[in-house]
Amino acid sequence: xxxxxVKRLLQTVPLLVGIATILFFVMHLAPGDPxxxxxxxxxxxxxxxxxPPSQLEQAIRHKYGLDRxxxxxxxxxxxxxxxxxxxESISNRRPVTRLIAETLPYTLQLTVLALILGAILGITMGxxxxxxxxxxxxxxxxxxxxxxYCVPEFWLAVMFILVFAINLGWFPLSQTRSLxxxxxxxxxxxxxxxxxxxxxxxxxxxxxxxxxxxxxRNQLAGVLREExxxxxxARGLPESRVVLRHALRNAAMPIVTIYGLQLPFLxxxxxxxxxxxxxxxxxxxxxxxxxxxxxxxxxxxxxxxALLVVTGNLLADVLxxxxxxxxxxxxxxxx
Amino acid sequence: xxxxxISRRExxxxxxxALGVAALAGAAGCRSKxxxxxxxxxxxxxxxxxxxxxxxxxxxxxxxxxxxLAVTNRRGELEGRLAERWExxxxxxxxxxxxxxxxxxxxxxxxxxHDIKFILDLLAHPDVLYYSPDAYQAKLVDDLTYTVTCRxxxxxxxxxxxxxxxxxxxxxxxxxxxxxxxxxxWKHPVGNGPFRHVRTVDRTMIELEANxxxxxxxxxxxxxxxxxxxxxxxxxxESGKVDAAVWVNRADVLKLAGDPRFRVYQRVFSGRDxxxxxxxxxxxFAETSVRxxxxxxxxxxxxxxxLNYPAxxxxxxxxxxxxxxxxxxxxxxxxxxxxxxxRLLDAAGWDRRNQQGIRERNGKAFDFNLVCxxxxxxxxxxxxxxxxxxxxRVGVRMNIRPLDEADVNRRVKDGDYEAAIGxxxxxxxxxxxxxxxxxxxxPFDAAGYVNPxxxxxxxxxxxxxxxxxxxxxxxxxxxxxQQDVPVTFLFPPVAATVASTRIRGGENCxxxxxxxxxxxxxxxxxxx
Numbered sequence: 100x101x102x103x104x105v106k107r108l109l110q111t112v113p114l115l116v117g118i119a120t121i122l123f124f125v126m127h128l129a130p131g132d133p134x135x136x137x138x139x140x141x142x143x144x145x146x147x148x149x150x151p152p153s154q155l156e157q158a159i160r161h162k163y164g165l166d167r168x169x170x171x172x173x174x175x176x177x178x179x180x181x182x183x184x185x186x187e188s189i190s191n192r193r194p195v196t197r198l199i200a201e202t203l204p205y206t207l208q209l210t211v212l213a214l215i216l217g218a219i220l221g222i223t224m225g226x227x228x229x230x231x232x233x234x235x236x237x238x239x240x241x242x243x244x245x246x247x248y249c250v251p252e253f254w255l256a257v258m259f260i261l262v263f264a265i266n267l268g269w270f271p272l273s274q275t276r277s278l279x280x281x282x283x284x285x286x287x288x289x290x291x292x293x294x295x296x297x298x299x300x301x302x303x304x305x306x307x308x309x310x311x312x313x314x315x316r317n318q319l320a321g322v323l324r325e326e327x328x329x330x331x332x333a334r335g336l337p338e339s340r341v342v343l344r345h346a347l348r349n350a351a352m353p354i355v356t357i358y359g360l361q362l363p364f365l366x367x368x369x370x371x372x373x374x375x376x377x378x379x380x381x382x383x384x385x386x387x388x389x390x391x392x393x394x395x396x397x398x399x400x401x402x403x404x405a406l407l408v409v410t411g412n413l414l415a416d417v418l419x420x421x422x423x424x425x426x427x428x429x430x431x432x433x434x
Numbered sequence: 435x436x437x438x439x440i441s442r443r444e445x446x447x448x449x450x451x452a453l454g455v456a457a458l459a460g461a462a463g464c465r466s467k468x469x470x471x472x473x474x475x476x477x478x479x480x481x482x483x484x485x486x487x488x489x490x491x492x493x494x495x496x497x498x499x500x501x502x503l504a505v506t507n508r509r510g511e512l513e514g515r516l517a518e519r520w521e522x523x524x525x526x527x528x529x530x531x532x533x534x535x536x537x538x539x540x541x542x543x544x545x546x547x548h549d550i551k552f553i554l555d556l557l558a559h560p561d562v563l564y565y566s567p568d569a570y571q572a573k574l575v576d577d578l579t580y581t582v583t584c585r586x587x588x589x590x591x592x593x594x595x596x597x598x599x600x601x602x603x604x605x606x607x608x609x610x611x612x613x614x615x616x617x618x619x620w621k622h623p624v625g626n627g628p629f630r631h632v633r634t635v636d637r638t639m640i641e642l643e644a645n646x647x648x649x650x651x652x653x654x655x656x657x658x659x660x661x662x663x664x665x666x667x668x669x670x671x672e673s674g675k676v677d678a679a680v681w682v683n684r685a686d687v688l689k690l691a692g693d694p695r696f697r698v699y700q701r702v703f704s705g706r707d708x709x710x711x712x713x714x715x716x717x718x719f720a721e722t723s724v725r726x727x728x729x730x731x732x733x734x735x736x737x738x739x740x741l742n743y744p745a746x747x748x749x750x751x752x753x754x755x756x757x758x759x760x761x762x763x764x765x766x767x768x769x770x771x772x773x774x775x776x777r778l779l780d781a782a783g784w785d786r787r788n789q790q791g792i793r794e795r796n797g798k799a800f801d802f803n804l805v806c807x808x809x810x811x812x813x814x815x816x817x818x819x820x821x822x823x824x825x826x827r828v829g830v831r832m833n834i835r836p837l838d839e840a841d842v843n844r845r846v847k848d849g850d851y852e853a854a855i856g857x858x859x860x861x862x863x864x865x866x867x868x869x870x871x872x873x874x875x876x877p878f879d880a881a882g883y884v885n886p887x888x889x890x891x892x893x894x895x896x897x898x899x900x901x902x903x904x905x906x907x908x909x910x911x912x913x914x915x916q917q918d919v920p921v922t923f924l925f926p927p928v929a930a931t932v933a934s935t936r937i938r939g940g941e942n943c944x945x946x947x948x949x950x951x952x953x954x955x956x957x958x959x960x961x962x
Contacts, residue, residue, distance in 0.1 A: 129840075130840050130841040130845070131844060132843075135843065155565065159563055162563060192490055193615055193616045260669060264669070265669055265673050272673060272675060273664060274638055274661075274662075275637060278661065280638065377662075379483070390839070392840055
């Protein structure tokens with residue numbers, strides 16, 4: 100297994116370089132200029148009516164190497180990346196690593212909680228639905244999960260804000276903490292952070308749980324009809340043991356794949372929810388960077404997502420072998 | 435009594451229940467205890483972050499903590515703040531500025547010319563690049579007097595900029611300019627303005643308090659909180675979470691304008707006007723009479739109403755200066771006159787109509803595509819839809835092609851469009867050649883508009899530093915634009931603050947587009 104993982108990790112290097120190359124050149128093909136966008140955003144130029152002199156634009160362009168040929172810019176970026184330097188954001192003139200360090204924890208708070216809650220909720224709903232097939236419970240779970248699956252996250256987020264924040268006033272409209280956060284005792288601070296997490300995490304978790312529940316139900320329902328399940332029941336095993344020990348393990352393969360591939364969601368999957376709840380995470384930062392054509396930030400966030408897709412795939416493959424002993428990591432499948 | 439034995443499962447249940455109760459109790463305790471405006475505090479929804487008081491942002495909120503040399507009043511005149519008096523050479527390139535001697539930093543140190551020179555040098559430092567390096571040279575005369583000599587015309591707005599604020603040399607001189615935009619000082623600033631920094635909570639808020647030693651007197655509002663919670667003004671204001679929201683977009687202004695709990699403060703700027711570009715290389719728009727007809731067909735007053743522009747916003751055919759705006763000193767615009775529009779189009783040979791009622795000439799329909807940033811918060815999308823309907827009434831079909839802002843800008847820059855809604859800043863030289871008066875401003879050049887007289891006028895405008903000369907040139911440009919209609923000016927930029935009616939004094943505020951710029955002259959109704 101260790102050799103397999105090392106081999107796969109080595110394979111990811113050329114893959115990531117390829118992704119970086121495509122990303123870099125495609126991004127530069129898109130219309131728009133980061134320096135122009137930065138200078139246009141400066142309100143001062145709007146108010147005084149005096150646009151910044153062109154020498155300033157040229158000086159900024161030179162500072163960021165944007166006046167050099169594209170292959171040279173790419174080489175510089177790759178060289179800096181190899182040294183762990185992700186560059187400086189053009190739109191707010193601060194190091195990208197620092198921006199990521201500031202925003203990533205906020206995103207992880209949302210996405211990790213949402214993934215865990217979504218998995219617990221989705222798998223539980225799926226199991227109940229599969230075990231009680233065609234019952235009232237199954238129908239209720241099916242209708243609610245299909246509905247949640249169809250509803251876009253932004254709509255759900257707006258509805259949650261309208262109902263729970265504005266009309267009922269149970270939860271805050273936005274932000275990660277209360278304005279008087281600094282004055283609260285430690286327990287109050289923890290409660291305050293959890294209180295602010297409820298709405299955004301619920302939106303993300305419900306959306307994620309809906310899909311998981313559908314996959315879980317269908318997969319488990321199929322497995323429960325297989326002969327080894329009948330055999331287990333015939334041997335007199337309790338139903339809970341049949342379902343949770345024997346059937347669930349066999350039905351879990353697609354769920355493992357889904358969650359393996361959901362790894363990139365951890366850094367960028369909450370962009371819409373972050374924007375709506377004014378949550379200062381990486382997703383919202385990436386969206387803003389695209390609008391500003393802030394190349395260093397776009398490249399850094401895209402590469403993180405690419406890295407996580409590759410890692411997620413590797414993780415899913417490794418987990419296959421853990422979940423299903425018939426799967427061999429060396430390309431053989433034992434009968 | 436014997437100790438009661440409990441199972442592991444019961445113990446887990448008990449712990450979970452206890453945690454749940456604690457979380458609920460905590461959450462209940464965390465609810466906002468403060469109703470906005472209930473004391474002498476103003477809470478402002480500010481679309482920024484904890485770096486907002488630093489040079490990475492150019493916003494009015496900075497004027498609460500830091501003073502500029504002078505401010506522009508409602509009459510378009512400069513009023514001294516840090517500067518007591520100033521004079522300039524005949525060509526406006528050399529300025530001598532004398533500072534007031536009674537202004538202190540919030541830590542008690544006096545504000546001197548050493549601070550100003552240090553900051554001017556720093557802002558033009560090659561690692562900072564706030565201003566062009568070597569654009570000017572600052573020299574000390576004495577502790578309170580200094581001179582700025584501009585080396586180029588582009589610097590002329592800098593010496594007495596009513597926006598630029600200055601920072602304390604004694605706290606910053608040892609810091610590395612390489613890290614200028616990320617100095618911790620910007621999050622915990624020591625200023626010289628009407629409000630002092632109290633605390634910053636990252637990604638959440640900045641709290642300021644009235645400065646009792648402010649040289650113009652202690653502000654009436656005791657505390658200001660800038661809340662960083664995005665741009666959603668409507669829910670924040672309607673749920674009473676904030677007292678005011680700045681830089682509110684047009685759609686939200688429209689929603690909030692009719693609510694008696696709020697008052698909308700708007701400010702019309704000069705420069706960066708939204709215009710309708712016609713590509714002169716396209717045969718449809720090559721004739722001046724056709725461009726004039728299309729302009730005559732658009733009711734720009736009604737368009738202003740649609741976008742909820744402040745009453746009395748002037749309609750212009752070129753950008754007026756701020757002085758011209760305040761003095762309402764600009765020529766009458768091309769009017770809304772659909773009858774004349776039809777007549778001009780008929781005379782230009784577009785006198786036949788096809789089955790859909792679209793005008794035709796030589797068998798070709800008057801049908802074109804317009805590119806615009808439909809997601810623009812500045813109302814470009816709404817304007818496009820309105821213009822489409824207006825032109826249809828005179829038999830012209832305009833198809834809207836929505837693009838993102840950067841794409842529209844690129845197309846306007848390259849002339850890659852038939853018609854486009856975009857912005858133009860006629861004060862902003864696009865190159866040195868345009869300042870020299872040898873090359874036309876890029877958007878007009880790209881549109882295929884060739885007029886040597888305009889090249890000369892733009893060159894004069896960008897070299898001009900005398901406000902009277904600026905106004906004279908702008909009048910000449912407006913006359914030329916009315917004659918040639920190279921573009922159709924649609925509307926000037928406008929900024930809006932929506933604030934609770936309890937906040938008073940905003941109507942006398944120069945920076946009313948962003949009410950924080952004049953927080954020192956506001957007060958709260960009923961506050962002690």
